[in-house]
Amino acid sequence: MFLNHSGEVFSDSSVLSDVHDTNVRKRLPVFHEGSFYNSHRLKGSRHMRRLTEGSLIFMSLLLIISGCGSGSQEIIIEQWEILLADLEYAWNAMDYCALEKCFQDDFMHHLQEEDWADYSGDGIIDEYWGLEIELDFTEYLFAQADSIIFSLSGGESSIWSGDSTGQSTQMPRILTREIYFPTDTTLEMRPVILICKPDTQGEWYIWQWFDEAVQK
Numbered sequence: 001m002f003l004n005h006s007g008e009v010f011s012d013s014s015v016l017s018d019v020h021d022t023n024v025r026k027r028l029p030v031f032h033e034g035s036f037y038n039s040h041r042l043k044g045s046r047h048m049r050r051l052t053e054g055s056l057i058f059m060s061l062l063l064i065i066s067g068c069g070s071g072s073q074e075i076i077i078e079q080w081e082i083l084l085a086d087l088e089y090a091w092n093a094m095d096y097c098a099l100e101k102c103f104q105d106d107f108m109h110h111l112q113e114e115d116w117a118d119y120s121g122d123g124i125i126d127e128y129w130g131l132e133i134e135l136d137f138t139e140y141l142f143a144q145a146d147s148i149i150f151s152l153s154g155g156e157s158s159i160w161s162g163d164s165t166g167q168s169t170q171m172p173r174i175l176t177r178e179i180y181f182p183t184d185t186t187l188e189m190r191p192v193i194l195i196c197k198p199d200t201q202g203e204w205y206i207w208q209w210f211d212e213a214v215q216k
Contacts, residue, residue: 079204080169080196084152087206091150091177094142100135104197104205107131112211134209141179149178152192160195168197168207190214 083102090099110128119126119133129137141148152173160170170193177188195208 078157079198080157080171083196083204083206084171084173084194088150088152091138091148094145094148096135096139096142099138102206103131103134104199104207105131107134107205107207107209109134109209110211112213115211144181146180146182148180149176151176152194162195162208163197168195170195172212 086098087102089095090102108128108130111126113127116125116127118124119129152175154171154173157169157171159166160168162168172191172193175188175190175192179186179188191212191214193208193210193212194206195210196204197207198204
């Protein structure tokens with residue numbers, strides 16, 4: 001859910017309706033296997049994660065902090081903290097390739113009820129969407145926006161009970177996303193829960209994303 005500078009509230013579904021508009025979709029990949037989008041996604045690169053600029057900045061700051069003061073101190077940087085730094089960097093730099101590397105192939109973005117809509121065009125109301133729509137949504141915003149300020153505040157993490165393997169970590173965060181368009185500015189602030197887990201190679205990815213209710 002977003003708020004523009006005039007105080008008007010609109011949902012993710014209203015933004016996605018623009019993505020699915022006939023004229024807009026001419027500039028976007030279509031939603032089916034074998035499409036231009038699927039054939040040109042750099043899937044191989046997602047399994048060869050490199051340190052992004054966001055990761056390097058994050059770790060450099062920690063090194064500076066650890067060097068301050070007297071005495072040595074050990075700072076443990078968790079993999080999921082680097083992952084969230086990568087996510088913030090991707091949004092702020094509007095870097096589609098960096099964003100794609102943050103997610104699992106079976107990623108699911110769970111929506112609040114006011115954002116439920118038929119995003120896939122199959123006549124069924126969707127309570128969540130998968131990786132393809134997530135990437136289409138962000139690609140559309142990146143193409144339309146002049147700049148974006150994206151941040152995740154909060155530092156808690158714990159084992160997520162929804163994964164029987166015990167490998168998933170849940171991180172409740174406050175998402176702030178301000179998007180500057182040529183003729184308007186939108187602001188979104190909401191609690192989210194990000195579920196991250198490692199793949200078979202030990203690389204961490206965002207697996208589930210839960211939008212939480214905004215307190216009114």
